[in-house]
Every structure is written in structure tokens, then in C-alpha cells.
């Protein structure tokens with residue numbers, strides 16, 4: 001994390017911080033001659049002036065330290081946000097589990113801010129509290145050597161006790177952080193799932209995930225408080241013992257009575273920074289967790305390539321003995337091989353959970369295969385720079401993600417520099433123009449969070465328009481027309497087929513009409529391609545696909561029989 005900060009700014013900050021600690025220690029040590037003077041040694045005015053100058057200079061330096069701390073904090077915030085965003089855009093999607101997504105959200109929304117302010121409010125006083133007593137101890141060696149030795153010995157003892165206290169709460173602190181995060185996620189889920197919960201007649205939180213998460217959070221708070229108590233007691237005792245030893249050493253020092261009183265005052269002030277550190281320790285613990293989370297995200301694997309350029313003469317998609325499982329020991333894609341050439345459409349058909357969507361996700365390199373290779377236009381997907389691979393693919397997946405922006409901007413996401421006419425042509429092809437005509441603000445209509453103000457079919461059309469606007473050589477469609485009515489579906493399919501001789505299309509298909517038009521059908525069952533061929537060939541084979549087809553035909557009351 002420190003490597004993200006400009007070295008010169010860091011050196012300036014640390015230099016000022018050291019100067020501040022030296023001045024603090026000197027001001028405190030000047031109490032010795034000042035108090036001695038007040039109690040009878042003479043020279044009160046001079047030492048009062050020395051003390052006043054040290055306090056004033058210390059105040060000025062502290063002011064500069066705060067400025068340097070804030071400027072480092074803001075630089076860290078800036079650099080960190082950029083790095084985290086960059087990392088997030090290149091992380092394999094499979095790495096972003098629900099937990100890690102929540103961590104990433106926290107890291108982006110609050111960690112930067114937390115780290116930024118922590119430098120000035122937490123790191124500065126903590127370093128000051130570490131340096132000042134050590135410097136006072138060294139100074140005391142010159143004034144009263146035995147007291148200096150006791151003070152220097154007290155530094156590691158008090159710090160060790162503090163460390164032990166922090167260590168005691170560390171495990172419960174981590175489990176409290178996890179429980180709080182779980183509770184926060186469940187509460188958000190509770191708000192988002194209100195429609196489903198009310199429809200299911202579920203009210204209250206007893207026995208629900210959110211109820212359990214809140215109970216877990218309460219238990220974690222109790223554990224945290226409980227584990228904090230021994231550390232506090234131990235630190236309190238050690239501080240008292242240290243203070244007593246210092247006071248005894250001050251009284252026994254070879255000094256006058258007035259000087260002994262002055263030394264006792266210095267000794268009392270010597271212990272104060274440790275109390276400050278003890279007060280800061282929960283926040284320091286918290287900061288430790290935040291830094292750990294950010295570091296995990298910054299160390300996440302990223303997708304990289306070696307600059308492969310697509311070869312349009314090669315097959316558009318080629319899978320060779322691909323195996324993949326979301327979790328180790330569970331195979332979702334089991335030795336799949338097939339080829340899709342440009343100018344052809346391949347339909348993937350199969351029962352729910354067979355692995356159809358997973359296959360498309362592997363082609364888009366949202367996950368890395370466990371073995372075998374996925375090739376796109378002549379190269380393994382791992383050889384492409386991620387952005388270059390994405391340029392080859394137009395993607396319409398089941399879950400359409402729309403941004404809280406205008407309809408036009410949502411479509412333009414497919415090709416950010418496209419002219420308005422191109423956006424409108426793609427929208428017309430996706431039957432979206434009819435939706436635009438109906439909306440009060442037309443193209444400028446805001447679609448709401450995740451496209452909440454549009455229907456499922458309308459969202460799907462936005463996604464199709466995006467993919468068409470991109471004019472990529474390969475289209476990956478996952479139930480792309482499932483939410484459209486028959487008339488719209490026919491029009492959209494015509495648009496998708498319009499670039500037919502240029503494009504390769506791989507479509508997860510449920511509609512019989514889509515399957516019937518495909519040049520090649522892959523029947524996927526249990527992660528394996530069990531049958532592959534044209535509709536006629538598969539129906540003639542009378543295997544799993546033929547059974548699936550007949551069943552769908554009966555359910556739909558459909559009359560097309562491709563084999564006849």
C-alpha cells in the first residue's frame with residue numbers, strides 16, 4: 001500500500017512527523033527545568049519562554065504534519081480508486097464470488113475514504129505516540145539516568161501489553177467484521193426481495209436469513225467486547241505499575257526536592273501517549289482489516305493476454321475437450337468439443353442445468369477452463385488481451401444488466417462512439433424503436449436502477465440492440481428472445497440473421513423455431529455434448545434430442561416436423 005504513495009511526499013511526511021515528536025519530547029522535558037525553577041531554582045522566565053517557544057513551534061509543525069498527512073491521504077485515495085477500478089475490470093468473473101463482490105463494493109465505496117482520513121486522524125497520532133515516549137526516555141537518560149532507563153524499559157513493556165490486547169481481539173474483530181457484512185448484505189437483500197417475500201406471505205425476520213445474520217452480529221459484538229476486557233485490564237495494570245516505578249525512580253533520583261517533583265510530572269506525562277494508543281487501538285485494528293481487504297483486491301488475479309490478433313479465416317469458435325467446474329470436485333462442463341464457423345448458427349439445446357450458459361461464459365472467458373482449450377478466431381481466448389476478445393463478441397445473456405442512465409446510453413454501451421443513426425438502426429432491428437416511441441421521453445427516458453422501469457422483454461431488446469450495434473463477428477445469445485412475443489421474436493431473429501454470412505452465432509435455444517433454423521444443433525446433457533448434427537440428423541437418430549423435441553412440440557402444440 002505504501003508503494004502507492006509518492007516517495008518524496010512520504011519522506012516529507014515522515015520527516016515532519018519525527019520533528020513533531022522531537023519537539024513534543026523536548027517541550028515535555030523542558031518541564032523539568034521549568035518546574036524546578038518555579039519550585040525555587042530560579043530562571044522561571046527563561047524556561048517559561050523556552051517552553052512557550054517549543055509549544056508554539058510544535059503547534060506549527062503539527063499543523064504541517066496534518067497538511068502532509070491529508071495530502072498523502074488524498075493521493076492514496078486517488079491512486080487507490082484508479083487501481084481498484086482497473087483491477088475490477090480485469091478480474092476473472094469467476095473470482096468475484098458474492099463475498100468478494102461485497103468486499104470490492106466496500107473497498108471502492110468506503111476503504112479509500114477511510115484510508116485517506118486515517119493518515120491524519122489515526123496514523124499521525126499513533127506514530128507520535130510511539131516516538132514521543134522513546135525520545136522522552138532518551139532525554140531522561142541525560143537528566144536522571146536511572147529514571148531514563150526505567151522509562152526506556154517501560155516503552156516495550158507497555159507496547160507489548162497493548163499488542164497482546166489487540167491480538168486478543170483480532171480474531172473476534174475479524175468475525176465481527178464478517179458478521180456485520182453478512183448482516184448488511186442480508187438487510188439489502190430483504191429490501192430488494194420484498195415483492196417475492198410478500199408474495200410468499202413471509203413477514204417478520206424470525207428464522208430467516210436476515211434474522212440469523214442479525215443474531216450473528218449481536219453475538220459477534222458480545223464476543224468482541226468480551227475479548228477486549230482482558231486486554232484493557234492488563235494494559236491498565238501495566239500502566240499503573242510503570243507509573244509507580246517511574247515515580248519511585250524520580251523520587252530516588254539524585255536531585256533536589258523541587259526537581260523530583262518536576263520529574264514526577266514528566267513521568268505522568270510520559271505515560272499519556274500510551275493511553276492515547278490504547279484509545280486508538282480499536283480504530284487501528286479496523287484500519288488493519290481495511291488494508292487487508294484492499295490488499296486482497298489489489299492482489300487479485302487479472303486476465304492478461306499476449307496480444308493475439310483475430311484471424312477471420314479461422315473457425316469463429318472452437319472448443320477442444322473443455323472441462324470446467326465452478327467448485328473443485330464438481331464438473332459442470334465435461335470434455336466438450338465443437339466448432340462454429342462464420343456464417344453459421346449453432347443452437348445449444350438441453351435440459352435445465354446442463355451447462356449451456358456456462359459454455360457461453362467460458363467462450364467469453366468469464367471463467368477459466370480447468371483443462372482443454374477455448375479458441376476464438378484462431379487463438380486460445382487466454383492469448384487475447386481481454387478488451388480485444390470482447391471486441392469479437394456480441395453478447396446477450398439471460399440477465400440483462402441496464403445502467404441507471406438513458407435508454408440511448410444503455411444501447412450505446414455496445415459501441416460508445418456510434419453515431420445516433422447507428423444506434424437508432426440497431427434499435428429498430430431489435431424492435432426497440434417501438435418501445436422508444438411509447439415512452440414519454442423517448443430515447444432520453446431514464447431506465448431506473450437495473451432497468452427497473454422497463455419490462456423483461458423491453459430490457460431484452462435493449463440488450464439485443466447493444467449486441468447488434470457492436471457488429472462483432474461472433475454473437476453469443478442465451479435465451480435471447482425468450483421474453484419476446486412471437487411477432488417480435490420473428491423480427492428480432494430476422495435482424496440477428498441479417499449479418500449471417502459474416503457472423504457466427506451460438507445460441508442457447510428453447511424455441512423450436514430457433515432450433516429448426518440452426519445449421520448445427522448440440523444437445524448438451526450433464527455437461528457433455530451427447531448428440532450433435534442437423535435437426536434432421538438428430539431427429540432421425542431418435543436419441544435424447546428427439547425425445548426433447550417431441551416433448552416440446554407436444555407442449556407447444558406446434559406442427560413443424562423438421563424431419564419430414
Ligand SMILES: Nc1ncnc2c1ncn2[C@@H]1O[C@H](COP(=O)(O)OP(=O)(O)OP(=O)(O)O)[C@@H](O)[C@H]1O
Nearest residue numbers: 326327332350351352353354355356357358359508
Ligand atoms: N456461478 C455459479 N456458481 C456455482 N454453480 C453454478 C454457477 N452458475 C451455474 N452453476 C451451476 O452449474 C450448472 C450449470 O448451470 P448453467 O446455468 O450453465 O445451466 P443451463 O444449462 O444454462 O441451465 P438453464 O437452462 O436452466 O439456464 C448448474 O448446476 C448450476 O447450478
